[in-house]
Every structure is written in structure tokens, then in C-alpha cells.
Amino acid sequence: MSDNDFRLKGSVVTTVVLEVKTPNLEQIKLGLKEKIAQVPQFFNQAPLIIDINQCSEPVSLDLFQTLVAGCRELGLAVIGWRTSEGEIPSWRFDCELPLLPNANSRQINIKSETPAPAKDPHVVIKTVVEEREVSQPTKLITKPVRSGQQVYAPGDLVVVSQVSAGAEVLAEGNIHIYGALRGRALAGVKGDTSARIFCKNMEAELVAIAGNFMLSDALQKIIWKDAAQVLLVDEALEIASL
Amino acid sequence: MAKIIVVTSGKGGVGKTTSSAAIGTGLALKGHKTVIIDFDVGLRNLDLIMGCERRVVYDFVNVINKEATLSQALIKDKRTKDLFLLPASQTRDKDALTTEGVEAVLNELSKDFEYIVCDSPAGIEKGAQMALYFADVAIVTTNPEVSSVRDSDRILGILQSKSRRAEQGLPPIEEHLLVTRYNPDRVSEGEMLSVADVEEILAIPLLGVIPESEAVLKASNQGTPVILDGQAEAGQAYSDAVDRLLGEERPLRFTDVQKKGFFKRLLGG
Numbered sequence A: 001m002s003d004n005d006f007r008l009k010g011s012v013v014t015t016v017v018l019e020v021k022t023p024n025l026e027q028i029k030l031g032l033k034e035k036i037a038q039v040p041q042f043f044n045q046a047p048l049i050i051d052i053n054q055c056s057e058p059v060s061l062d063l064f065q066t067l068v069a070g071c072r073e074l075g076l077a078v079i080g081w082r083t084s085e086g087e088i089p090s091w092r093f094d095c096e097l098p099l100l101p102n103a104n105s106r107q108i109n110i111k112s113e114t115p116a117p118a119k120d121p122h123v124v125i126k127t128v129v130e131e132r133e134v135s136q137p138t139k140l141i142t143k144p145v146r147s148g149q150q151v152y153a154p155g156d157l158v159v160v161s162q163v164s165a166g167a168e169v170l171a172e173g174n175i176h177i178y179g180a181l182r183g184r185a186l187a188g189v190k191g192d193t194s195a196r197i198f199c200k201n202m203e204a205e206l207v208a209i210a211g212n213f214m215l216s217d218a219l220q221k222i223i224w225k226d227a228a229q230v231l232l233v234d235e236a237l238e239i240a241s242l
Numbered sequence B: 001m002a003k004i005i006v007v008t009s010g011k012g013g014v015g016k017t018t019s020s021a022a023i024g025t026g027l028a029l030k031g032h033k034t035v036i037i038d039f040d041v042g043l044r045n046l047d048l049i050m051g052c053e054r055r056v057v058y059d060f061v062n063v064i065n066k067e068a069t070l071s072q073a074l075i076k077d078k079r080t081k082d083l084f085l086l087p088a089s090q091t092r093d094k095d096a097l098t099t100e101g102v103e104a105v106l107n108e109l110s111k112d113f114e115y116i117v118c119d120s121p122a123g124i125e126k127g128a129q130m131a132l133y134f135a136d137v138a139i140v141t142t143n144p145e146v147s148s149v150r151d152s153d154r155i156l157g158i159l160q161s162k163s164r165r166a167e168q169g170l171p172p173i174e175e176h177l178l179v180t181r182y183n184p185d186r187v188s189e190g191e192m193l194s195v196a197d198v199e200e201i202l203a204i205p206l207l208g209v210i211p212e213s214e215a216v217l218k219a220s221n222q223g224t225p226v227i228l229d230g231q232a233e234a235g236q237a238y239s240d241a242v243d244r245l246l247g248e249e250r251p252l253r254f255t256d257v258q259k260k261g262f263f264k265r266l267l268g269g
């Protein structure tokens, strides 16, 4: 076996969670269809977790399997299910789907164009960004990053010094520079559009967030030789004072 | 154990060899047994500046290749007590220096000398990396212009990452900034960076500022290190730098624009 054969990595995947509130299968299917029709690209083969925790009645294996089949019919990719720890059903190992832990999660409710119906919903859909399983520690650099050097951080990057002209710092998360930024700084290099760059003294050759970049000539017209932060607002870079 | 000092810059023609000769001589004048090694294989000129080119028989590469012993190759300076020179080869190229060979020579010199001053070739490639690899102290020689400062910044990065101290996780090389060929008039005209600008960009402590001076050219043509010219500002500035290197405090001189007097203007001083 060599190191080239495989690699194990932690990963974060955005999933859709279907919270079942009543065992009313027909209503659930109708409601789902409606939701899917609003944003079909989003739901096409979307990974789905079925959560029976809040169902008003115990869910039988039969009902569960019919629900899974129904979801698959609608083009959803069921990857597992959840329930509360105290109420794990006896058919747990017969359903052939993994029982997933109830992770702490940030929830984003999907906005729907049409107002929600007043009556009790049969189904609530949320996308859930799982908490990072492998949290990337912040990388700390205490010496100047010199011309010709490059620093890469898989999480956030903190430089308690300067970044020289001709040097490059990259991070999958945010970049904090407690000195002058004279070189290139690229945050959110794996696509995190919420990443930001902070620096005590903006004199950069280039700043970029999730691939959106700005060069020094443009920066000079906004903030130069002063404290600044760089963020992405509606896919456009914004340079703001700190 | 000797202290190994590298005089380095990245860029060529900034004053490394001039500074190596001056600082090496200055350390010996202060009573510290010192050897200056010319690492600029193929372009040797330290021996010219030291005025001993006619006495070169064996060189650094001969010693590494065991074609001569160290005592055969070392040249004792005629003017300054406690000062020696290990010249570079004129006919070889930089690949003639091997890490093991250089290490063996430095180890042997370490037994006898207090200071080993390494005059680095220009560039950031192998020759320059060899000169700085074993250093304890670096004197980063910089002219007050953007390209020289940029190259010095690169060399600082290499000192931090590719030196023996960096590779073995030892305390980092002690870094000093030496600004050379400084011309206060041209700084005030905005044609050159100021000392403050250079210090801010490189962010390392300042060892000295050597003014641009005719005396340097005169000294190197005569084969006398400029530090021996007590009349010249450049010589005095090098003396100050050596004192600071030895831990003494000296106020900065020759960095302000001088109002030229009548005679000075007449004589073009």
C-alpha cells in the first residue's frame, strides 16, 4: 500500500433535510412537488436526509420505505435519516439507510416565492450546512512574508507582520494581516464567498476573494496606505475602511 | 567558535565586496581575529579591493578539493594585524563549492578565528545560497532604490527558509540592514528612497548607512579598504557600523543634506 492509493479527508456537504411532521404521505408528496417546482435545479439529485424526530406519530418501517421511494421518484438522493436519540425505532437496521447523528447545524430556510399556506404544514424543508467535522486550525505567521515566498492556509490565516511586495498569501478562509500588505492576498480560494481580508495597511499588488480580484491601481483609488477590509458583496469586491 | 557573518544582497554592484572588506578590516582593527572569504567564484575581486591580488597562489576551491591546505591558501593582510583573506578561484565556476566542502573549511577556520566574513556573489541562486547557508549573522546590503530593496527582501526570505539555522530549527540568523551608496541630495530630490523608506519596507534593524562617496572608488583602486581612510565619510560610516555590530551605540551620521560651503562648492566636494 502506498500513500498514493487513497486519502481520507473530512468534508462538508450541503444537504436538504426533510422534517416529517405528520405521517400523511400523500400530503407530503404534494408539498414536496410544489417546493421542487419552485427551484428545480436546486433539488435535482440533491442529497436528502429524512428527519422523523418531529413526526406526530411513530413511523413504521413500511411508511418510512414508502417515503424514501417517493423522494427518489421526485429526483432526490436520500442519503440517510435522523431521529431523536431516545426514540430509535426497532427497524433501525432493516431500512438499509444510515441513521445520522443530530449534528449542530446552521439552518437556512429556503425562501419561497409564494406565501406559505396558513394551515399546518406537512413538510418543512431546510438546507443544512453541517458543522465542519474537521475544523481547520488558524495558521499563524509571526515573521514577514518576504518577496518570492508563498503561504497557504487551509483555514484562516493570521500574519502578525507584513506581507512584502512580491509575496503571496492564500487562505481557504479569512486573511488577517497586522502589518502592511504590499504583496498579493487571496482569501476564500476554494470558493468561500464569505471570506474576507483584513489588513492594517493596504498597499497590495492584488487582493482576491473566491476568485474575484482587484489590482493595485484600482485599490489606490479607494483605500491606500490605510487600514482596510476586503469583502464580497453580490459578487463584487468591496474595499471598506476598518 | 567563530561567528559567521554573510554580506549579502541579491542584487549585484550594491557594495557587498566593498562592505566585506571594510567590515572585516574593521573587526580586525578592533582586535578580533578575522578572515574574509570570497564566495564569488569566477569573479573574484575581494583580493583586488584588499590589495593582495599578487599574493594569491591557492584559493578556496583548491582547499575544498584538498589540492592545498588552508594555511597555504590563507593570505595574511600586510596592513592590518589579525586579518586574513581566503580568495576565490578565478578559473572555476560556482558549482565547485559543495556544502560539505564549505562546511569543512568553515569548521576548520572556526577553531582559529573569531569572525568569518563571507562575501556573497550576486543573485539568489546556488552561489549566494552557499555563502549564506552557514551564517549566524547576515548583513543585508541594500542601495536606496526599489529593485535593490526588492532583492534584499527576497534574500531575507531565503535566510529565513534555506539557511542551516532555518533547516535545523535553530534560532534564526541575526539580520542587519546596511544601506550603501546613500546620497541625501538625491533622496531629497525624490530620486532615491530614504533610509526610513528602506527600513519600513524591509523591517529589520539598521546597522549603518554608508554615503555614496568618491573615496570608495579611490580606495578600491588603491587596494585599501575604505575603512582605513579616516578622513572619508564612507570610512567613518563603516567604522560606526562595525561598532554597532559589536554592540556599541553610535548616532547615525551623513544622512542629512549638507549645505555646501563656498570652498566645498568650488572644489566639488
Ligand SMILES: Nc1ncnc2c1ncn2[C@@H]1O[C@H](COP(=O)(O)OP(=O)(O)O)[C@@H](O)[C@H]1O
Pocket (backbone or CB within 6 Å): B009, B011, B012, B013, B014, B015, B016, B017, B018, B019, B122, B180, B181, B182, B210, B211, B212, B213, B214, B216, B217, B220, B234
Ligand atoms: N559607498 C559607495 N560610494 C561610491 N561607490 C561605491 C560605494 N560602495 C560601492 N561602490 C562602488 O560600486 C561598485 C560595486 O561595488 P562592489 O562592492 O563590488 O559591489 P558588489 O560586491 O555588491 O557587486 C564598485 O565600483 C564600488 O567601488
Ligand SMILES: [Mg+2]
Pocket (backbone or CB within 6 Å): B016, B017, B018, B040, B120, B121
Ligand atoms: Mg562582489
